[in-house]
Amino acid sequence: MNTGQQTPQPDHYDAIVVGSGISGGWSAKELCEKGLKVLLLERGRMIEHVTDYHTATKAPWEFPHRNARMPDELLQKYPVQNRTGFAITEATHHHFVNDLDNPYVEDKPFDWIRGYHVGGRSLMWGRYSFRFSDLDFEANAREGIATDWPIRYKDIAPWYDYVEKFAGIAGNRDGLPHLPDGQFQPPLPDNCLEQHFRKSVNQQFTDRNVISARAAHITAPTKEQTELGRAKCQFRNMCMRGCPYGAYFSTQSATLPAARRTKNLTVRPHSIVNAIIYDEKLGKATGVRVIDEQTNQWHEFRAKIIFLNASALGSTFILLNSRSNRFPNGMDDSGQLGHNLMDHHFHVGANAIYERDLDKAYYGRHPAGLYIPRFRNLGQDQQPFKRGYGFEVYTGRQNWDHAYGLEGFGTDFKEKATQFGNWTITLDAFGECLPYYDNRVQLTSEVTDKWGQPVLKMDVHYRENETLMRKDAREQAVLMLEKAGFSNIEGFDSQAHPGLSIHEMGTARMGNDPKTSVFNKFNQHHAVRNVFCTDGACMTSSPCQNPSLTYMALSARAADYAVRELKKGNL
Structure with missing residues (x-):
């Protein structure tokens, strides 16, 4: 097992994978299982499954501040992560990037949420x-x-099948043509409020469906998953701390152990990839240039093929910084590199209270709830905006803290204060953002990072199409809650900035024409044929569904193609 210690390593491999998150873990697994010697480079520290999840089983009273607040001296390191209202707590802060060491420039507000460690996000x-x-x-x-x-x-359906079986996806087969069914394990069960909402909306609206969220949580482990040490979901809903049961899909629980058992994998943490090395005589990439995060020393590692999986913006940084006589403006001929940045717009919808079923509770903590797939601009439904949105539906019971607002004293007050409060529900829309050429990132030396590298400058904002979509999403969320008998309904639109959805896409898109795209249909660089990219950078548009499953499928598909081409001598 690789412990993350810096040990002498060869500098030549069959393949280099840059980044160890969702797509990088898949690329490494597939290339290793096909017999290639693979170097997996991660810019951050090593996190080993189970043993390095230091807060995974801690109770609130085991934290210095009861996990209720972060001390100011720690928060100072996370100005971006903290301003978003994201879950930066005593239990999770170590999984988020230190913003002071890793700055970026914002022409317009962009919330870049990152995790620099093995396993990434x-x-x-x-x-x-x-x-x-x-x-x-x-x-x-x-x-x-x-x-x-x-x-x-x-083209991708068989690869969806393949990755779903390995990852473990809980869900129902719902028969919706615009949201294809997959290879599912049993769905996560509904609580009583979810049962009511699902039944009510499905009966009263013929144009929409409330379904179980399709979530990467094991509910019925397969033999392969059990052999990797994975078990079914325990309904703790403490996933962001790291799951010691391996119940949800992560690099640590799934793809990394699968790659390691081949004996073909070398993991090198603390390795910041600065650029791809391009040989102009050979007309291909020969390796990558790396800064050691801890020592600041430079290294070069060589390989026959290179997979970029450093996240959409991380991979684009590397491509932009890979300059040569052949590529003076970065590794691209199309003029599209850095452009067309997309992120789902969200934090728009409605909240409400359900005043019935107060005699009911539920066991455990739901790791995922309900989902309302896109229902706009399907068939005859034509809206003043293009594309559509889907709703994630979150429900729960108010805990004892609902008593903060109660008046009274004595026995009756104590009795009320020790009971659960009302049922609550939130409908939060995730909407598609169109690919705009001038939504872009570029390199700038106005600011440099801790290692003296240029940083990315973000110039991204939502447009009229997204604004019109948000107005409709808010109205429809309120309407569904009204029809379903909820009270205290409040529509909301927080005007979240790009980046906060953490679904960055585009900036090095796929396409058939080298004049208008960076990568081809197999995620292969048009001009540098032994470079591949299968993370969010390659996306050509941003469908409103969560994109990670598609990254997995594209990674497995591209790795299969790359190995076949390598064996043919074409790379």
Whole structure:
């Protein structure tokens, strides 16, 4: 087992994978299982499964501040992560990036949420796992927007099957053509409020469906999953601390142990990839240039193929910084590198209270709830905006803290204060952002990071299409809660900045034409054929579904293609 210690290592490999998050873990696993010697580079520290989840089983009273607040001296390191209202707590802060060491420049507000460690954001992700359909893959071509996706659903469907079986996805087969069914384990059970809401909306609205969220949580472990040390979900809902049961999909619980058992994997943490090395005589990449995070020493590692999986913006940074005589402005001929940055817009919808079923509670803590798939701009429904949105539905019972607002004293007051409060529900929309050329990132030396590198400058904002979509999402959330008999309904629109959804996409998109895209239909660089990218950077549009499952499928598909091409001598 690689412990993360810096030991002497060779500098030549069959493949280098940059980044160890959701897509990087998949790339490493697939390449290792196909017999390649793989170097997995991670810019942050090592986190070993179970043993390094130091807060995973701690109770609130075991933290200095009862996990209720962060001391000011710690919060100073997380100005971006903390300003978002994200879950930066005593139990989770170590999984988020130190913003002071890793700055960026904002022409317009952009909330860049990052985790620099082995496993990346696979340790902190929301775990919702949905397929894209041809409604999504054909949208750009149908509407004359940006460029066409180079693939269709039939190209990726077998790879969705493949990654779902390995990862473990809980869900129902709902028969919706625009949200294809997958290879599911039993769904997460509904509580009584979810049962009521699902039944009410499905009966009263013929144009929409409330379904179980499809989430990367094991509910019925397969033999393969058990052999990797994974077990079923325990309903603790403390996932962001790291799951010692391996119940949700992460690099640590799934792809990393699978890659390690091949004996073909070398993991090198503390390795900041600065650029790809390009050989102009050979016309291909020969390796990567790395800064050691701890020693500041520079290293070069060589390989036959390189997979970029450093996150959408991380991979784009590397491509932009990979300059040579052949590529004076970064490794791209299309002029699209750094452009078309997308992120789902969200934090718009409605909250409400349900005053019935107060005699009912539920066991455990729900790691995922309900989902309302996109219902706008399907068939005859034509809205003043393009594309659509889906709702994540969160429910729960108010705890004892509802008593803060109670008046009274004595026995009756104490009795009320020790009971659960009302049931609550939130509908939060995730909407598609169109690919705008001038939503972009670029390198700047106005600020440098701790290692003297230039940083990314963000110039991204939502436009009229997203604004119109948000107005409709808020109205529809309120309407559904009214029809379902809720009270104290409040619509909301927090005007969240790009980045906060943590679904960065675009900036090095796929396409058929090298003049308008960076990577081809196999996620292969148009001009540098032994460089691949299968993280969010390659996305051609941003369907409203959570994208991580698609990154997994694209990674497995691209690795299969790359190895076949390598064996043919084409790389």
